[in-house]
Amino acid sequence: xxxxVTFGEVMMRLSPPExxxxxxxxxxxxxxxxxxxxxxxSLANFEMQVEQVSVVSNDFIGExxxxxxxxxxxxxAAVTKxxxxxxxxxxxxxxxxxxxxxxxxxxxxAFANIDxxxxxxxxxxxxxxxxxxxxxxxxxxxSAYKTLKDGLEIxxxxxxxxxxxxxxxxxxxxxxxxxxxxxxxxxxxxxxxIGGANEINEIxxxxxxxNPDGFIEASKELIVTFPSIKKVFNKVRTSFSxxxxxxxxxxxxxxxxxxxxxxxxxxxxxxxxxxDAFAAGIIYGLEHxxxxxxxxxxxxxxxxxxxxxxDNSLVCLEEILDVMQGSRNGRIKR
Numbered sequence: 310x311x312x313x314v315t316f317g318e319v320m321m322r323l324s325p326p327e328x329x330x331x332x333x334x335x336x337x338x339x340x341x342x343x344x345x346x347x348x349x350x351s352l353a354n355f356e357m358q359v360e361q362v363s364v365v366s367n368d369f370i371g372e373x374x375x376x377x378x379x380x381x382x383x384x385x386a387a388v389t390k391x392x393x394x395x396x397x398x399x400x401x402x403x404x405x406x407x408x409x410x411x412x413x414x415x416x417x418x419a420f421a422n423i424d425x426x427x428x429x430x431x432x433x434x435x436x437x438x439x440x441x442x443x444x445x446x447x448x449x450x451x452s453a454y455k456t457l458k459d460g461l462e463i464x465x466x467x468x469x470x471x472x473x474x475x476x477x478x479x480x481x482x483x484x485x486x487x488x489x490x491x492x493x494x495x496x497x498x499x500x501x502x503i504g505g506a507n508e509i510n511e512i513x514x515x516x517x518x519x520n521p522d523g524f525i526e527a528s529k530e531l532i533v534t535f536p537s538i539k540k541v542f543n544k545v546r547t548s549f550s551x552x553x554x555x556x557x558x559x560x561x562x563x564x565x566x567x568x569x570x571x572x573x574x575x576x577x578x579x580x581x582x583x584x585d586a587f588a589a590g591i592i593y594g595l596e597h598x599x600x601x602x603x604x605x606x607x608x609x610x611x612x613x614x615x616x617x618x619x620d621n622s623l624v625c626l627e628e629i630l631d632v633m634q635g636s637r638n639g640r641i642k643r
Contacts, residue, residue: 316345316446317442325401348592366391395418396415428459434460442474500539503588504543528541540562544607554574558607582614591604
């Protein structure tokens with residue numbers, strides 16, 4: 310069985326129920342997530358072996374986070390504890406024309422204080438097939454960046470396939486490093502790029518247009534600059550409102566441009582984690598399908614996550630395959 314390792318922060322999310330605003334709610338619902346954990350939980354739900362490398366708080370909150378990861382089927386042997394609080398964020402889920410809002414509290418949390426020497430990458434990556442990272446992780450702290458770079462160097466030496474979603478978050482990067490330069494450096498260790506023209510422009514400092522032709526040209530330039538990159542996958546979103554979205558997938562395989570049908574989600578339950586569900590679909594597809602079916606699988610995975618409350622996708626393989634085969638009317642199954 311293939312082993313996938315993800316590296317990133319585990320966070321607590323606090324959200325008022327029923328699309329309420331914080332100021333009108335007397336209670337907050339708790340979810341545990343984080344970009345990489347969201348990917349890991351999807352892969353575990355697809356019955357893949359997956360292990361998360363992370364740091365949590367050395368208290369009952371950290372224990373609760375670990376319990377949540379176990380419940381999701383994610384391996385926790387490489388999760389360590391430190392005497393700093395767990396990172397958290399507050400979410401007001403939007404509806405209609407009112408967008409969702411997020412407030413983070415993470416920059417001096419447990420993961421930001423990770424010790425690179427505490428992570429035994431050689432042992433963790435033993436038998437690993439895929440290592441997944443995102444652009445959020447190296448933006449949190451210098452120690453998180455150094456830990457990730459150590460892991461990527463060892464993964465490269467072991468010829469492990471490295472997948473990346475190197476999204477640039479400007480609200481991070483407070484410790485003195487240039488985000489674009491770091492992401493460019495770490496992309497050089499990667500093999501599968503999950504992102505579009507906007508993400509490529511951030512890394513290459515280019516100005517490719519955000520359309521199919523721009524995506525193709527950006528992908529070609531990315532592969533020329535970083536020959537380790539073999540394929541580029543991207544989801545394209547049309548947002549009519551917080552509650553109504555359309556998405557389709559596009560990819561550059563190194564030789565051709567491929568795309569999928571557009572899927573419509575007219576009653577969004579929760580948009581958080583939808584991109585992570587897409588990334589998980591790509592990783593699963595790489596192991597089981599050709600590029601076209603991989604892209605279709607990822608697009609269906611992403612669309613279905615919009616219907617699941619919380620950060621983690623609880624969608625199973627059968628549900629994704631049904632959508633891929635055209636079953637999209639939501640009729641009750643008996």
